[in-house]
Amino acid sequence: MPYVNIKITDENVSNEQKQALIKGTTQLLVDVLNKNPKTTFVVIDEVSTDNWGVGYDQVTKIRHLADE
Template sequence: MPFVSVRITKDGVSREQKAQVIAEITETLQRVLNKRPELTHIVIEEVDTDNWGYAGMTTTEYRSQQPG
């Protein structure tokens, strides 16, 4: 039983986009590893940008410093 955890920042990803990610990961596991889709679990965790950090700062802060 495959279990895949996907973590993304919480910033406007639509329900349709998440459904597509789930479908495509499931299809890849079936095609490449011959895993049964009905036994494949995909969990998408959305993390607030204040709780995700890199480059020594939160994602919120980092993005606020980017041009455009």
């Protein structure tokens, strides 16, 4: 009965991509650990780029610098 929490930045993740993350993660736990998919939970958290920091900076700022 695994529980998987995927935290990603909130940058236009489509419904198809969410479904692919859920399906792929569940399949991985079935394949590697023989877990029951019926009790495998996958929860995706989409985090604002203002609220995610790396290397001292907000991701929002990192994205702006990359676009320049």
